[in-house]
Every structure is written in C-alpha cells, then in structure tokens.
Amino acid sequence: MPKKHNINEVKMIPLGGVGEIGKNMMLVEMAGEILIIDAGVMFPEDDLLGIDLVIPDFSYVKENANRVKGIVLTHGHEDHIGALPYLLKEINVPVFGTKLTLGLVEGKLKEHRINKGRKLKVVNPGSSINVGSFKVDFILVNHSIADTCALAIHTPLGPIIYASDFKFDQTPIDGEVADFHKLAELGDNYPGVLALFADSTNVEREGYTLSExxxxxxxxxxxxxxxxxxxxxxxxxxxxxxxxxxxxxxxxxxxxxxxxxxxxxxxxxxxxxxxxxxxxxxxxxxxxxxxxxxxxxxxxxxxxxxxxxxxxxxxxxxxxxxxxxxxxxxxxxxxxxxxxxxxxxxxxxxxxxxxxxxxxxxDISGVHVSGHASQEELKLMLNLVKPEFFVPVHGEFRHLHRHAKLAEEVGIPEKNIYIADIGDVISFTKRRVKKVGEIRAGQVLVDGLGVGDVGNIVLRDRKLLSEDGIIIVVVTIDKKGKILSGPDIITRGFVYIRESEELIAEATSRVEKALAECEANNITEWSVLKSTIRDALNDYIYKKIKRNPMILPIIMQV
Missing domain, CATH: 3.40.50.10710 (Metallo-hydrolase/oxidoreductase)
Known part of the structure; x- marks a missing residue:
C-alpha cells in the first residue's frame, strides 16, 4: 500500500548557505517528493590546507535519489552552481535555470566531462514550470550577474518565496528592473505567502545598495x-x-x-x-x-x-x-x-x-557596488511579499540574527521567524514553523580529483607538517630482525641539515641505541620498532629545541 503523505506540511532542509557565506543549497520536501534549489561551493579558509573547494554533503540526497524530481537554479555564481558537477555525478535529474545560468553550468559540465545526457532546461524570467508536483515561478530580481531570479515554490499552504542573492536596482544596466508586481501579487493573493527565505549578506548595511x-x-x-x-x-x-x-x-x-x-x-x-x-x-x-x-x-x-x-x-x-x-x-x-x-x-x-x-x-573610490540588498531593500522585500513565516539565509550567524531583528521591525512576530542551521529539517504548517529533525549535513572537501577523501585526520597531519616539519627515519633489517643498515635520518621543513649536523648526529645515535636494545631483547615486530624510534626521537628533540615534528619511521626488509 503506498505511503500517505501529509499535504498540510512542507519541509525545507538547508544543506549549506546558513551560518556561512557560500555553499548555498536548499531542499524542499512536499508530498514525498524533493526539489533541490542551487548547489554551490565555498572557497576554503586558511586552515583547510591544500583544499581546492568545499561542497555540501550530498548523503541525504543520494539516499533519497528516487524522490528527487529536479534542480532549480537562482543564478550562475559559483556559490550557487559550483557543486552541480559533483551532484550530477550522483543523480541525473533535470536542471532548470535561465539562459545565462545554464550556459555557465554547461561550461562546468564540459570541464568535468559529464555534459552528455544531462537535461538542462532553459526557463525565461517571469515563466512558471512544473517539476514533479512542484510548480515554480521564476521571478526576475537584480544582482551582480544577469538573469538572476527569486523563486516561488507553490504549495497547498501558499507559496514559499526563495529570494536568493538579490538587490533592487532602479536603473539596471540591461534595463531589466526586478518584478515588483509579481512579488506583490504573491503577497496579496489568497492564501498569501507561507514563508520567505531571503539573502542576508548585506543586512548590516543601512539604506539602499547603489545602482550598478x-x-x-x-x-x-x-x-x-x-x-x-x-x-x-x-x-x-x-x-x-x-x-x-x-x-x-x-x-x-x-x-x-x-x-x-x-x-x-x-x-x-x-x-x-x-x-x-x-x-x-x-x-x-x-x-x-x-x-x-x-x-x-x-x-x-x-x-x-x-x-x-x-x-x-x-x-x-x-x-x-x-x-x-x-x-x-x-x-x-x-x-x-x-x-x-x-x-x-x-x-x-x-x-x-x-x-x-x-x-x-x-576603499578609495566608487569602482564597485554590491550585488546584495541593504537594509531598506530587505524591508521592502518583506513588505512586498508579507510572509507568514520568515527564515533568513545566505549569511553568517550574525547576519541571520540581524535580519531576524529587521523582520520583527516590519511586523513579523518573533515566533514566526526561524534561524536555521545546516541539516535542520524545518517544518511549515499553516500555523507554525519548527524544527522536526536533523539530517547528516556539513561540508565535503575537494582536493584535486579527490572528493571527500581528505578529512580531519589528513588536515591535522598537514597542519603538523606546516608547523614543525617531518623527520623520516629509514632502517633496513633482515628476516630475523637484525639491522643491516641505518638508521638514516631525512628531514623536510624541520631544520636546515647543514647547520644542524650535531643535532642530527645525536638523534641518529639515540635511535641506534634504542634499536640495539630491541635487537638484544629479540624484538622484531615492526609496530614496536616504529614506536621505539618515535619515543627515542620525540623526547630528545623536544628537550633540545622545543619542537614536535612529525616522525615517520620506514622499515625495509631484505
């Protein structure tokens, strides 16, 4: 018997873009189906050594791939489309976006050599599409890239407006002013806007963002x-x-x-x-x-x-x-x-x-204006669409909290505002918004061609290497465990060997003594020999120069 779904509840699940700048991705769940909004990247912080990109964790999407009906895109910036090639390697569903957005997506898919067989469907701003049970309106807004749209996802409880990165530019370069009429219409028509998800990037700036x-x-x-x-x-x-x-x-x-x-x-x-x-x-x-x-x-x-x-x-x-x-x-x-x-x-x-x-x-001239709405435009968006519930997105937590206060100032009750965290399952009914669960979510690190194979342990090792360097100790033994040659000590990023000959000679001597004791006691197990080498060097080096390099013993048997 097919499972019955509650049509009086809609769920939204952020996989990125809340509590952080970048990596924007949102899931909409309704009547057992899933719609994905955006799939962006975030560029690595200084502590993510050697990492090229950070993408959302797609685990939940992969586990529920049969329920995903499509992906809708708001615009073509990397923090909204950069993770698409990685996502489309996991699921093959239609991708909907405006002409420029999909043009940029196609270029990315060609780079990853996965452009064949993909369903990219162009949508004109002002149009509506059906994706499974979802009806989605593409509503033109202004931003620092052409063809940017807010989305209205229609539900039995009223539309949810996802106002991704936007500003209201009264004199845009291409003459395409934001569709104020459509936003206001959604706010005025029965049953009214259920929820607004809106860009918080520039919430700390007063007034209006200047025109391009x-x-x-x-x-x-x-x-x-x-x-x-x-x-x-x-x-x-x-x-x-x-x-x-x-x-x-x-x-x-x-x-x-x-x-x-x-x-x-x-x-x-x-x-x-x-x-x-x-x-x-x-x-x-x-x-x-x-x-x-x-x-x-x-x-x-x-x-x-x-x-x-x-x-x-x-x-x-x-x-x-x-x-x-x-x-x-x-x-x-x-x-x-x-x-x-x-x-x-x-x-x-x-x-x-x-x-x-x-x-x-x-800092010294007007050579740049932001593509994000300042406080007065954010208030205007809230007043145009008049949502029952409000969820600030696309910002660090200070931005989300400030945006929540701004929403209160224009009359949205505090109980109707939800500040989300990545992985929250946010449930909406006609009367309330609340968290009803959590899914596995977070960040996946991309390093070269490796996706997700660099974790905390690897990063910790990279950090240690960057701070104190590495000492490699090479020892050759025979089948009975007798030392044939070595120990030879090689260092990288630790000390300049030509100026530290005495330190290296003493370190070599200590390892020799430790290994001689092992040989005298008939200890031949490699793990014991390796830990003996580490112990002999760690204590000596720290006492001598107060450093803790990574020590890597290599044992070769002939």
Missing part, C-alpha cells in the same frame, strides 16, 4: 584620465560590469585583451548568448599587446580576490606569462574583498604600488 550604473561613471572618469595601460580586475561573472568596461574602452579608443581562465570562459559564453556586446575588432590577443601603444590598451583580468595563482596576483609578483605591471600603469580593482580574503587583497595592492602602478580600489 554608478560604477559606469567612475570607470569612465578613470579611463578619461589614464595616460598609459589600464588593467581592470573584476569578478568574471559580473557581465554588466564587464560591459561597462568594454563601453569605456570603446569610447576612449582602446583595444581590450582578456586574461584568466574564468574571465575568458565567461566572456565567451556571455557573448555567444547575447549578454555581452564587444566589437570583434576591439579584441586583441594578450600575446600581441606589446605591439600596441600603452595608451591604447585595456586588460581585463581575474584576481580581484588576491588568489595566489590568479592573473592579477601573478602580474603583481612579476611572474605572469605575458604581462607584468610597470611604472605608470593604472590598475583598477573593481570588486570588494570576500570575507576572509582581505589580507590577500591587501598584499596584492601593496605589491602593485611597489611596482609603480596607480591602484584604484573600493
């Missing part, structure tokens, strides 16, 4: 005054910003070159889909820019976050393949530092100044 058009004026002013080369670093996905840079280059009769893999890929996709207009004769290959006068060049690059291997950072260090910063260059960093990247950005700016560049960045 403001940046255009600043860029024009910079281009007018610059006498030599202009280098502009910005987010590769901010197509509207790129268009304004191209327009300024055209106005001042400059050619434009691109560097940075994500910049080149995104520009190619945006041009192909008609979101970016660049005359063909304006574009020059970066390898040929030395043939042009300095006052005829604009270079558009990645590296606005100070990433060590990004193009701008390499230019600042002087090891870029084709171009390095020189005296008189104007460098524009048209982005704000993502929380945690401030130090890297500061280092890059310092290096650029040291090379003689005139550096223009957010």
């Amino acid at each position: 058009k403001v940046v255009g004026g600043t860029i024009d002013d910079i281009f007018r005054k610059a006498r030599n080369r202009i280098v502009v670093a910005t987010f590769a996905s901010n197509i509207h910003r790129v268009q304004q840079i191209v327009d300024a280059a055209f106005k001042y009769n400059r050619k434009i070159a691109f560097t940075g893999r994500s910049m080149i890929n995104n520009i190619e996709i945006a041009r192909e889909l008609g979101y970016l207009i660049i005359p063909e004769d304006m574009i020059v290959d970066i390898r040929n820019i030395s043939n042009l006068p300095d006052d005829k060049i604009v270079l558009l690059t990645t590296g606005s976050q100070g990433e060590p291997m990004a193009a701008l950072t390499r230019m600042a260090r002087g090891d870029h393949y084709h171009i390095n910063i020189k005296d008189g260059d104007t460098v524009v960093i048209s982005a704000s530092a993502i929380p945690g990247n401030e130090k890297l950005v500061g280092q890059t700016i310092n290096q650029l100044f040291k090379r003689g560049a005139n550096v223009i960045y957010e």
Whole structure:
C-alpha cells in the first residue's frame, strides 16, 4: 500500500548557505517528493590546507535519489552552481535555470566531462514550470550577474518565496528592473505567502545598495584620465560590469585583451548568448599587446580576490606569462574583498604600488557596488511579499540574527521567524514553523580529483607538517630482525641539515641505541620498532629545541 503523505506540511532542509557565506543549497520536501534549489561551493579558509573547494554533503540526497524530481537554479555564481558537477555525478535529474545560468553550468559540465545526457532546461524570467508536483515561478530580481531570479515554490499552504542573492536596482544596466508586481501579487493573493527565505549578506548595511550604473561613471572618469595601460580586475561573472568596461574602452579608443581562465570562459559564453556586446575588432590577443601603444590598451583580468595563482596576483609578483605591471600603469580593482580574503587583497595592492602602478580600489573610490540588498531593500522585500513565516539565509550567524531583528521591525512576530542551521529539517504548517529533525549535513572537501577523501585526520597531519616539519627515519633489517643498515635520518621543513649536523648526529645515535636494545631483547615486530624510534626521537628533540615534528619511521626488509 503506498505511503500517505501529509499535504498540510512542507519541509525545507538547508544543506549549506546558513551560518556561512557560500555553499548555498536548499531542499524542499512536499508530498514525498524533493526539489533541490542551487548547489554551490565555498572557497576554503586558511586552515583547510591544500583544499581546492568545499561542497555540501550530498548523503541525504543520494539516499533519497528516487524522490528527487529536479534542480532549480537562482543564478550562475559559483556559490550557487559550483557543486552541480559533483551532484550530477550522483543523480541525473533535470536542471532548470535561465539562459545565462545554464550556459555557465554547461561550461562546468564540459570541464568535468559529464555534459552528455544531462537535461538542462532553459526557463525565461517571469515563466512558471512544473517539476514533479512542484510548480515554480521564476521571478526576475537584480544582482551582480544577469538573469538572476527569486523563486516561488507553490504549495497547498501558499507559496514559499526563495529570494536568493538579490538587490533592487532602479536603473539596471540591461534595463531589466526586478518584478515588483509579481512579488506583490504573491503577497496579496489568497492564501498569501507561507514563508520567505531571503539573502542576508548585506543586512548590516543601512539604506539602499547603489545602482550598478554608478560604477559606469567612475570607470569612465578613470579611463578619461589614464595616460598609459589600464588593467581592470573584476569578478568574471559580473557581465554588466564587464560591459561597462568594454563601453569605456570603446569610447576612449582602446583595444581590450582578456586574461584568466574564468574571465575568458565567461566572456565567451556571455557573448555567444547575447549578454555581452564587444566589437570583434576591439579584441586583441594578450600575446600581441606589446605591439600596441600603452595608451591604447585595456586588460581585463581575474584576481580581484588576491588568489595566489590568479592573473592579477601573478602580474603583481612579476611572474605572469605575458604581462607584468610597470611604472605608470593604472590598475583598477573593481570588486570588494570576500570575507576572509582581505589580507590577500591587501598584499596584492601593496605589491602593485611597489611596482609603480596607480591602484584604484573600493576603499578609495566608487569602482564597485554590491550585488546584495541593504537594509531598506530587505524591508521592502518583506513588505512586498508579507510572509507568514520568515527564515533568513545566505549569511553568517550574525547576519541571520540581524535580519531576524529587521523582520520583527516590519511586523513579523518573533515566533514566526526561524534561524536555521545546516541539516535542520524545518517544518511549515499553516500555523507554525519548527524544527522536526536533523539530517547528516556539513561540508565535503575537494582536493584535486579527490572528493571527500581528505578529512580531519589528513588536515591535522598537514597542519603538523606546516608547523614543525617531518623527520623520516629509514632502517633496513633482515628476516630475523637484525639491522643491516641505518638508521638514516631525512628531514623536510624541520631544520636546515647543514647547520644542524650535531643535532642530527645525536638523534641518529639515540635511535641506534634504542634499536640495539630491541635487537638484544629479540624484538622484531615492526609496530614496536616504529614506536621505539618515535619515543627515542620525540623526547630528545623536544628537550633540545622545543619542537614536535612529525616522525615517520620506514622499515625495509631484505
């Protein structure tokens, strides 16, 4: 007999994007079916040594794969689509998004070589789709990437509005103003909006977020005054910003070159889909820019976050393949530092100044505006949709708590506001919102081609290696356990051997004595020999220089 499902209850489960910036992913459960909203990545903090990406834990999705009806995407930023290739290796369901969003997704799937057989379905902003039992409206909003949509998921209890990253720009570059009418209509129509999930990133900023058009004026002013080369670093996905840079280059009769893999890929996709207009004769290959006068060049690059291997950072260090910063260059960093990247950005700016560049960045000019709503826009969203319940998302816990207070200020009762944690099963009925359980959730670390194979123990070892280095002790024994050669001591990241010969000689002597005792007592078990070597070295080294390097005994039998 088929299981009966409660149609008077809807569940929402965040797998990321609450209590953190990035890794956005939300599950909607209704009538036994699951709808996935977004699947993003987060870039690693400093303590995640060697890790490339952090993605959500998909365990619950894999366990319930037969119930997943599809994936709907709000926009094309990495923190919303970056984990899709990893998710689609586990489940093959239709993916719905706007044209630019799916264009960027397709590029990612090709990189991972899993683009064949995938069901990518383009949805126009303002349209509605059916995914299993779910009806979903795509509602145009403004953000720092084109084709961004809030979603309205219709339920028997009323629509749930998922207002992902957004702001309300009254003068957007593409002329596409947010669909205020649809948001207000959902708020006014019976049975009213059940719940609002809304972006909290900029909740600490008062007033309104400035229009993207403001940046255009600043860029024009910079281009007018610059006498030599202009280098502009910005987010590769901010197509509207790129268009304004191209327009300024055209106005001042400059050619434009691109560097940075994500910049080149995104520009190619945006041009192909008609979101970016660049005359063909304006574009020059970066390898040929030395043939042009300095006052005829604009270079558009990645590296606005100070990433060590990004193009701008390499230019600042002087090891870029084709171009390095020189005296008189104007460098524009048209982005704000993502929380945690401030130090890297500061280092890059310092290096650029040291090379003689005139550096223009957010702190001293209007070369960047945020793509996220400030307090007055967040209040406007709440007042437009008039939700019964409110869940702040997309922010650290201080942002979520501040957004909750803002919701109270516009009249939402405290009991109707829920501050979520990753893995919470949040249940909505017409009368209440509450946590009814928890699922396995958290973060999975991606290191190269390995997904989830680096855990706390490996990270702990990497931390130890980075702090105190490693000592490798090599010993060769015969089948009876007699020592034939060694011990030989090799170190990395511990001490400079040529200046520590006495320390290494004494360490070798202590290991020899310990092994001689083992041989005298007929101890041949490898595990005992290894622990004996560690004990002999640990005590001596700590007493001598107060360090605890990792000690790795290697025993070879011949």
